[in-house]
Amino acid sequence: MALYAAGDYAGAEARFLAEAQAQESRYPQRAALAYRQAALAAARRGSADRFDHWMRLAGREYLHASEDPAAPASQVREAALAAARCFLEVENLDLSTKSLSRAKEVDLLLTEPVFPVGPETPPPGDPAAAPVPPRTGRPRPRQERL
DSSP: HHHHHTTHHHHHHHHHHHHHHOOOOOOOHHHHHHHHHHHHHHHTOOOOHHHHHHHHHHHHHHHHHOOTTSOOHHHHHHHHHHHHHHHHHTTOOOOOOOOOHHHHHHHHHHOOOOOOOBBOOOTOOGGGSOOOOOOOOSSSOOOOOO
């Protein structure tokens, strides 16, 4: 970070790339952040090709992070959105659409209510879901009409 702030964009890019490559296998989100920073440093140096390449790698790592089965749904959603942003930066609409679709699926899962549904448990809001008083064999008391 200090190299980037000091204007040494070549040194910053190299440092961010080393960090990204070291973290790829264990922490894809951390690698993605480092690739994004390397892309920004490359853009500051005026290298559009390197910017595109590092940004694509950042998107790839965010996609890997969104495919982690142990990750909570909210993190999967955020990783998929970050991947979509990276791919949009380099105008890769196919992968951006794929990432956005994944984020929408997870968002739908996060907002949908989860309840058990079976033959004996109707969904909430269903009139059949109201508790039915047990029958006692006695007639109900009549209500007076007004």
